Amino acid sequence: MFESHFGFSAPPFQLNPDPTFYFGSKGHSNALAYLQYGVHQAEGFIVVTGDIGAGKTTLVRTLLEGLDSTQVKAAQIASTQLDATGLLQAMLTAFGVPHQPGALSKASLISTLEAFFMTLAIKNKRALLVVDEAQNLSMDAIEELRMLSNFQLRKQALLQSFLVGQPELRGMLESQRLEQLRQRVIASCHLGPLDADETRRYIEHRLNRVGWKGNPSFELGAFQKIHQFSSGIPRRINLLCNRLLLSAFLEDLTGITEAHVLRIDRELRAEVGESTVVQAPFRRDAAAARQPVQREHAPDTAAVGLPMAPPARIASVASGRAPLHRIVRRDAAAYRRTVLCLVDSPASYLNAALFAAAVEGTKTASRVVVVSTVDARQLGPVENYAEIAGLPAVEIHFGIAEGSIAHRAAEASVCCEAMLDEFLPDLVVPVGGSDEVVSCALVASRSGVPLLRVGAGARPSRMFPAQRLNASLLDRMAAVLYAPDALAALALGQDGIAAEQVHVLGSLTQDGAAAANTASPLASALISHHGLSHGYVLVTARVGQGRLEVRLLSKLVLMLSRVRGDRPMLWLVCGETQSALRAQGLGSVLSRSGIALASMPVFSARLSILQRASCLLTDAADDLIEVGTALGTPMLLIDEEENAPVSTDRHAKWITLSAADLGIETSTTNPPPPAAATSTAAEAMALHLDGWLSQVEAGLQQSPEPAAVGRPRLKEASP
Template identity: 70%
Template sequence: MFETHFGFSAPPFQLNPDPTFYFGSKGHSNALAYLQYGVHQAEGFIVVTGDIGAGKTTLVRTLLEGLDSTQVKAAQIASTQLDATGLLQAMLTAFGVPHQPGAQSKASLISTLEAFFMTLAIKNKRALLVVDEAQNLSMDAIEELRMLSNFQLRKQALLQSFLVGQPELRGMLESQRLEQLRQRVIASCHLGPLDLDETRRYIEHRLNRVGWKGNPSFEDAAFPRIHQATGGIPRRINLLCNRLLLSAFLENLNRIDEDHIVRIARELRDEVGETTVAMAPVRPAEPRAQRVAEPRTVVPVPMPGPAEQPERSLALHRIARLDVQGERTVMCLVDSPASYFKAALLASALEQGESACRVVVVGCRTAQQLGPVENYAEAVDLPSLEVHLGVQSGGAARRTADSVLRFETLLDEFDPDAVVPLGLSDDLVSCVMLAIRRGIPSLRVDAGSLPPESFPGPRINADVLDRLSSVLYAPTRVASLALAQSGVPAHRIQVVGSVLLDGVAAAQTAGTLANALMAHHGLGSDFILVTSRVGEGRLAAASLSKLVLMLSRVRGERSMLWLVCGETQSALRAQGLGTVLSRSGIALASLPVFSAKLPILERASHLVTDAQDDLVEVAFALGKKVLLVDEEGQAPMVTDPAMAWLPLNATDLGPAQPPRDARNPDGGAAPAVARHLRGWLADPAGQASLRPEGAPAARLLSERA
């Protein structure tokens, strides 16, 4: 009716959920990023709650549209007044599995579903179930869903479930009966109302989607009045604005003012009652730097029951070297030798000068997993204070839950002004999400440099951190351009160089052991470095002979150095492969210290290793060709010229990687980060201008595990 009159291509404020109108408010953008992280886990439950009309269904449908249908088979159940048997029948119908409603026993329904899920898994697909209005499910039905989550094939979960519902769903999940299900919740979020600023941008966003040219116009005072009348609930805004446009059309108005809104809002209240359009007190939007994150906005961690609570104080391993004082506290999160090395460099830069900051380095795992860090001291000053969470047992969800619970005690103790994530593990990302939920900003180092597609987990986590961080320190202008193209405002991006390259330069200066080793083996600047190793879930010892033969074939005329751990060296000796290596001209050396490996990698042309190796990240930063050993011979095709899979039957190294000048701007990246970070912490106005606003619709990655 009024669409043609105002020149709209479609109704801008329809009540039906439509992903094409998705608006990325701060809450919705964060929730979407968290849910993508949860989907990437490919198992367990994701819980989405929110008041009626908050945009839960639109959010979920937006996420589902970004899924790769060749990998995920999604189904949705909307009618949830169901018992356990009714739920099973509804699932078969939603997934399109042939069955006779009401004619099958519960056991038969379960076996039919399991067979369907197995068929999907054989096709390299998995099932995703979305249960809308999940607060209406019976306890038996929810427990049945938990039982279905036990279906596995080769340790891969066959079913993942979304539970979408109103706030009372959370109360249901907190019951003692559902303790086991709580332990399987991978991500959880609650959608609250829009604030005043977001309400205006939401209205203009929907109007612009249908070709709005300013007719009708809205006076500035109209938006606070709409927010007051709707409480910032998207569906209420749609209802009121739809009626405003209809009224403007019928009354031949081309401007909507405050009096018009008050009159139409009163008419709606008379028609549909106070519960639909509630007059809330007008409250101006708070400055972003002063706004405290609402406690129920996002909870991106599993919800453990009482039996799962760890002994927090006993698990923490503290190492205090110096007592550094500062007005501000910065917490650096690490999960690998490379990230620890970056944290040490950054801490050294932040703890110097008149405006020194206190730096706490938090290891998301155990200190032992970082190796003998005291040996790093030849290249960099070690952090003054580091605390290791010590999580190492249990499944992935349990480890993440324990990490977050222990990290929460550190947030209470140190009350940091900012967190700086320096790794990409799931545990680390979950800890950062908790900090953001508590209003602590995240500052991202090496932003915009996504890992290759062959590393889907770290790639998605990198994207999540880029989207949620207040300041993004990009290593190159190319990385900053990638961030800008993904929707990050330019004023939040600082091009400072790569902190990892700072570490390589520091290691070169102090690398006497590495230099002596290379001189001993006569290595120049064009040799192949191998760091493949057996044990710890990496290369199987049975594959060593094939690997040795392959390395001897692909080496050609180039020198090759294999840095081995003790376990790998013992396995080579036990299989009598030392003679083969010697005849093939492949040198062996034992060099476990991470910092000593950096000068060797810097002079190598290729790195042959596996995806879990600590040097992979450094190799990408240096522009080296990375060749990952394909033990099974089933690796996917790779389009990134910086890396390739190397099967055990390979005869050459493939196309060469063009050399790249990997240098930092003068002065180094870590000092540049420290200067900007200290200035940012000292400037509340600057903090407000650099907080993520989440206004543009999030463009989600489609990579899946």
């Protein structure tokens, strides 16, 4: 009615969810990042909760519109007063599978669904089910969904499910009966209300989408009243603003004032019989949330994270796995503060060791506990690191075994929960970027422990979309972010992270690389032995341990001999690769091609060797990729199947085993690696962190409220 009067192209405040009007508030942007992370894992469950009108459906539809329909077949169920059999029938209808409702037995329904999912998988597609108002599902129906998630083809899950509902859905999922389903929750988020500034920007965003030219205008006080009366709930904002525009049209007004909002809100409340303003959901103070409470208290529903766990889960899951591997090198119990560092690779472990040594050396030293999600053997012997950095006082290794993403995420979450309850940390620092580290960070954030992000804003190559998504997600969760350079800080600003949270303090990886140059004479000796100095192509591809297959080794050697040209080439080989080369008689081919072959040295020496290289050529599982990204080293990753997508990253690309040239710019004039700096990034971080924690303790600076707060903890704090 009023659209043409104000020159709008469409109704700006319609109540039906519409992804074209999606507004990226901080809460909605974070939730979308969590969901994108969950969808990328291609299995398990994703849980979205929020109060009525918070924007759950709009958020999910925005996510679905961004999916590739050639890879994902999505279906949605909106009517959820269903038992298990009714849910199966509704799924067949939603996916468009021919059947006669009511004519099939439960077993037949399941078989029909499985056959449909298999057909999709053969076409390289997977099924995604969205269940709206999921809090209305029966327990049997939810358990049936869990059983359907067992469908697999070649270890690939055939069905992924979204459960979208009101806050009581979380209470249902906390029941002991749904323990197994909870362990398959890949991501969960809760949508809260908009704040006052977001409410104003939300209104202006929707008006601008329909061509608003400032008529009618809004007083600043009008925005404030709209937020007050709507409590920041998007649907309430839409309802109130729609009535305001209608009233302005009928009364021929060109501006909306505070008094106008007050009058229209009173009329609306009289119509629906509501006499008081609905208050925004209560949020506990973050510092209070970190105080350990008795486990029997109910968990806070305003949570974002994965997965949700009841008290019994800690004992049941922990009892079914090997004990944690704990290393205590010196007594650290006297420290007043505790910082937990999460690592998952040799590079992240070295960065954490450098960070720990600096933090423990400050005036008000903090205890640093390095927590590794992998087995200690995957990081290598301690001599890899001891010559570069002081080893952590305490380190703990989860040793999470191979398995599905959902299983590893659940196991990491359980182990991290135990660490939070044991050490009661003041801060958690995710140094690695794997799915397991993200799971631990989410648990810490949901428990009210603030996160500090080192290497913030630095993104892995576009060749690794999952790692890029994880890095972005970790940055969004952090209360304090240490960026390595101005470019990384700019990337954080573009992600909507406030400038006051970001501090450019340098790179821990560059710290470690510089220290390796002065501390590792082995690297210089090895390079000199082969008549090299710098500017060579470094090859670290290897067979075994889930990397290159032995049968491809001859193709690799042939490819290297073709691309060798005038560029010096050094190949570091492990014992298994060396034996395979010898067994296939490939050593003479390498020798004739002028490719230097050397035994794989310890990690610290590899760091130093990498810095002198003009290019790194390796397989996708190499632990030097993380370092090469931080140092800006051009990288070539071997594509075994020769069908990888073309990379748009000018510093990294896939290379096939039939390649005749490198196809990437490599420098032939690399200067010798620099000496270690007198002032390191680790020292700058430790100094800033010491001041920040002191301000938080003194109350001069608030500990930022994390994305989610308030999970109960296992035990009371020790006196």
